[in-house]
Amino acid sequence: MKALRSEVWIFLICTIFFVLVTPAYWFVTAAAGDGEGGGGEWTGTSALVMTTLLAAMVTWYLWFQARKLDERPEDIKDAEISDGAGEQGFFPPYSWWPLWAALTFGVCVMGVIFGWWLFMIGCGLGILALSGWVFEYYRGVHAH
Incomplete structure (x- = not known):
């Protein structure tokens, strides 16, 4: 081992x-x-x-x-600096989806305080924001 x-x-x-x-x-x-x-x-x-x-x-x-x-x-x-050369991995570019996911979470929390109808709206928007975040590399500028 x-x-x-x-x-x-x-x-x-x-x-x-x-x-x-x-x-x-x-x-x-x-x-x-x-x-x-x-x-x-x-x-x-x-x-x-x-x-x-x-x-x-x-x-x-x-x-x-x-x-x-x-x-x-x-x-x-006894490794050299050049031994670590090459591609290090995939680093995603900027993304607006975490902002929308956080805002919809805030709407859900406010819904618990002010009314369940607002919580349901936040959940619906949260599903959209989470779907956009998960699938952002399947379409648009950063698609692969």
Whole structure:
């Protein structure tokens, strides 16, 4: 098996750290409390559990991607700058669709406050904005 890449190691160390810190935090807050309730402070403990799961998810994703990829020039100790030359990937040009999607989300949120009829209008506009964003490379100037 290939050696793990540096970004995998960084997130693996973070995951291990959070796995150790989360129960310690729970026990320390339980001991510092008045003893009622039989547990630690739940808000911070829940946040640490979610942080642990997020770090584990990123670690798993990076490890999974590292297995599929060949060796990168930045991973080779004696690589030259020219080894990384060539196409680096596809970078999309400007797009107005994220703006429309955000505005329709704002209409949906206002619909929850002012009335469900406005929420339904926002959902309809959101479907249009999301469809435009997903299919923007199938038509127009940037079609391929």
